[in-house]
Amino acid sequence: MAAVEHAQPDLAASRRLSVVRRYIAEHVVAVSAAGLVLACAAFTGTLWGDDGSLWGVGPVAVFSQGRWWTPLTAIFVPDSAVDTILTILLALTGFAYAERLLGRIRLLGVTLVVALAGNLVATAIHALLWTVSDLRPVEAAETPVLDPATAMVGALMAASALASALWRRRIRVVGFAVLAMFALYAGDTDAWYRLVAAALGLLVGLWLVRGTPRRSWHRSSTRETRSITALVVAVTGLGPLAAVLAGGGRGPLSFAVSFFTQYDENLIDLCATRYSPLCDHQLAVVVTRGVGPGLMALVPVALLLVAALGLRRGRRSALVLAVVVEALIGVLAIWSVIAGTVSVGPWGDPTWLEYGLWAVAAIGVSLAMACALVVLRRFFPVRADRRAVLWFTGTVSATLAACAATHLVAESIFRQTYVQRVSVTDLLVETLRRFVPPSFLRNLGQPPYPTHGAALLIYQWVGVLFWAVFIVAMLRMYRFPQHAVVADDERYRRLLRRGGGTLGFMGTWRGNDHWYTADGTGAVAFRRVGDVALAIADPLCVPGQRDQTVRAFVDHCADQGWSPAFYSIHDEFLPIFREMGWAYTSVGEETVMVLAELTLTGKAWQKVRQPMTRAERDGFVALWTRWDDLTADQIAQIREIDEQWVADKALPELGFTLGSIEEAKDPDVALVLAVDPEERIQVVTSWMPSWRSGRRVGWTLDYMRRRVDGPNGLMEFVIVKTALRAKDDGLEVVSLSGAPLASKPGGAAESDRTLLASLLEQVAAALEPAYGFASLFRFKSKFRPEYRTLYLAYSDPVKLPGIGIAVLRAYLSEPSARELVAVARAGYGGAR
Template structure:
């Protein structure tokens, strides 16, 4: 752990620049088409001026621009030239990410063909549908007058959907589900021609990809129907919630479902312009909304949409509270417009030509879609079974109630004090009605009669923002509630230890440690030990299962996690378990190496064992003995010495003590754990190790090293002495395997270096470098290499690459669960000093 081991900063910087340069060269060599598309988009935007905001529509395609004017070349330019800087940026990002991923899947040549053929086909079909829709009288009001289209994402969308047929099942579903949801969102709500052309190209690409991928062998990938249902319904709720926002941002939208935005605007411009010809009460209402427009009322108007987006987040995780929120908002959004229509407070005038299409579209967007989605959620109610704790639910109910009382009281008092800001005298009943109204979006009120409102001052400010403040508290409370889920009962009845004794691997005993829960199969013959860190279930070590049932246990535990809204991950698993998970479509990253000594026939003779034999013979010559014991067998004095050695070790580093797969004093107290003490001639304990058992058919056949501590002022070689004595004496007892445990974040020296590591593996390597000065993982790994062990790689298996950030954070919390701020600062300082 010496500082000289770290390279100087001057040497590190060039190597990092070299690594970055090599990564860029690899990216360019693997994705030439994506790079060319990005360059073409930027160059064409600069050449035509659209990058600087100039009008480049002369290069766009459309029914009139392409067919009517005979500018056939616009079919090519419309797929390359963006119409704005934002369009250029989005096209470049899509090219360098999604298109690049497809290029690596299908190859550069096929990607080029997809871009040209599917892009042109989508554009031609889109133009044809645009022209056909314009000839239908009933659709004219929702078909925009022609604005020539410039959109490189049309070709990119078609190529990505065609290439998705060749992706693994996980990414194929993700690309198609998310891709078509976004494309349909813009087409149905924003409704511009660009959106429909992109959707046409994507559909053509989907068909082309399906035809080309026929008969192609696909790897199976297990995913429970519960997870699929949650993901799909959450996505639909998010689309319904974000669709009106898209239409509002696009200026009201022209899509067939954009009529729903009328329910989320602050005031009715058309009705306001007719104030001279309608009842004064209606004028008062519209003038009130006009006078109080601004950021606050705008935010209050879209509260239902925000609640739907928040609910979608929780639905994906199976939260029952999110299901309740979504059902309430969807039903209210559908029922209240009907009530307003029936009592005459809401009017829909037919188009000038008398078409009834507007009624149909309004009913679909405002009533039918929310009700249909609410019904689907009701049918799938059992899928959203992750409940919050009763205490958390009571806390949220109390917070929301107190927030409402505080906000309502504040608004009432401020309005009462500032009554002069109103256009007329207001009674207490008027103030009460006004107070209640300001907590509901305008679409949910539509009051009849005269409405009082403030014109200026604190009363106007409170009128605008109190409701927003209350709903912000509600949203924060809901998000907090998502993190407070009930945990299943995990009473340890000793059954896990019974399964361990039936047969277990070298790291199986980790599943008995405090903080670890257990999953059992229905017949209780299979078990998985896991540690819940946030919403991530970290399975520790290999599952316990009879011969041939390991894959069944892996699937059962995964389904159990999905049911409870957790993200499953298997940590520190060996190759046999990893093979089963890979067959199920899981991915993995190395996280360490276990060092194992095979005891049959072991002797420390020969030159190769000199580094072990010398400390052993020296310690024996100087009168040191290795004493086997268990914690409950130690005398008070011996236990005190062990505690003092551990406290000295921790205090010397002033760093947080790690846990999870690294044992501490608490794990030494287990009656199945054996201690081996290095005792000097003066009866002083110089070092201590602990050993965890592993069984085969009910017999102990192996021991695993866990706890290692020695006095800082003691003689050198004590650990070599204890491990060598343990190997020899356990060999005599009949043990066949002695595991020196895993070295976290270490690489197998027998494994070839990976020139293109996965992002998480690169992160773990960097983390190992940072933590080395503090914890010495690499030094410990080199120390264990003295015993000429057999190396067994340890891996972290995960299903979804997008889950890696939360899994990484969960691993960090598991290793450092109780670290204080001072300890984390000390860790950072030690890591920094070690890297200088």
């Protein structure tokens, strides 16, 4: 036993060593670059704190002192120990990823070209700008630049052109956002040189992929749009904070930092020579400064970061918070300009360009961000339920009242510690001001304030306590589930397990409402679009109560003033609608594999059997799993595949009866992945369960994605493997789901052709170039399925236009005007 226990740590260590060896073998250039940077730092002494200016690049070094070698040496020698560590980390991560994309030889060439060109171009721009007096706040021409990260950042931007759509967008958006943040706010010379190298790297990348058919613009999924928006909001907060940590910042936008500090040093200097009413407030802030007021000054930054966390989750409350904070910052900047409190020289002064840049930073950026969030509001629909809102409101209100009362009472007791005699009105006004960041109070006068003792302590910290509670309450509200929806969903699922057909599980998806019969034995899942209630799939009811369930739901819609329509129902419900005098039309075809008839023998199955055999021979496996059981690496791969699929579409991701990655996360949903021998996921499919009498009887294909550069035939491999396992498990059917807006030849009688049918055909034609419903339908025919027509039933032909528009809006999920135009253009192109 002791020998076994001793062998286990040795085996783990051996595996770790094997991972390291494989990493080094795959990233030789990146690892070598990290070692070279460390060696250069040690050789030049910058690793120990010595001055390495001799190796740095800059206008003086190149043009005045003739150190022509510095554009090259500056990309190998870091300027400090911290810079060495950060550069090594960048080399082993981002630069290593660039090596995977470009290859070793091409990476070396691109890195040298981008680094040398970047340093030379940046040096020339630096020299030119230094000759313009209006830009002299930018660091001096004598300041040398020692930054190996310049070369690596440029190479990574060049390599991004070869990345997938998901990572190409992320590298560029995140990279340029961070680089611009440090350049424009902190303003150190290294940041500007890195930004220039990144821009040149982007151009080199475009040159590398010249001639390759690629769209210049790629659509983002809802999830990615949320992530990017959250990132930009976070950067607008972290930019000023980075400048604060850098000692106030030297960049052209660093004037905006004054909104996030306790007091304005420039104004304090001016007050020493010239008095204005603003000096009273600045003096009060200086006298009462401390950790508490410092944290209060950073409240806008903290709120923007909290908002960014919520935006990433699609929270509407986070959207409101971000819009309010960004708008207030912009309005404050406008008021500062009007009141003349901006601490720069007047127009015509040599600092006039700084004045304009300050206006862009403090006014333009904030207001533009607020407007952008309003435009993108449809991507953040997740609202907290009523209970969560009441809890948040109660908590914040109670905290505000308690803090205000504490401050008012304490300051009344310790009036003698105030700088001058204080009245009740002064105490009330100052109590309200304690919850406002100091920069927002510049132009509002200054009541008396305490100078020492308990009064000063409460004065400094009461606002911090309130905002701390506010932030914690906001973060907790993000986690509140929508209890009413969850309870309703569980009730629907219980009925679904009794029997809901192959498509009934779609009723559990987010965005659907549920209606129940009076006795609770029947239910209808529906999506309300305007005044149209689109019932989804077959109603849940026992066979003998179909008529009563349908009629009761129709009566419910009449009471609510809605126009009911039943979407994606099967043949067995059509007699009910005929008896009611309703009309119906085909809206798609469901393809169902009857497992008892599945043999995979004969010529008819050859197109399926060959891909499966080839995939098994090449070492592919079909991994059966659930979302909660996936590893972090597997989730990242699935998201990359999904984002690539969305980015390659000219139209937005559809919903309604077409599931996405979010629906694949349901615990009842199975995932079947095609994984290659290198454990790289090539195909992702999700399967919805169908039950009868509490027993699972089948699976229904929903979400299906594949890598654009993956081998052909893997989708057939996954579907057949799923069907064979389902057959072994004793299930009855595997549905390949419905093909929306598609029909088999002769599938609809002429008597059923209506205005709505024509409209749906036009919608299908518009969406076909982007989504290929017809080609998908033909693909599914390989599996020799049984065809089951799906219908839309409706009561009043007068309401057909509204129903058709409701169907389109349900699929596009609150389409924007641009998306509707895209549909029209796609339809026009498809018609040709």
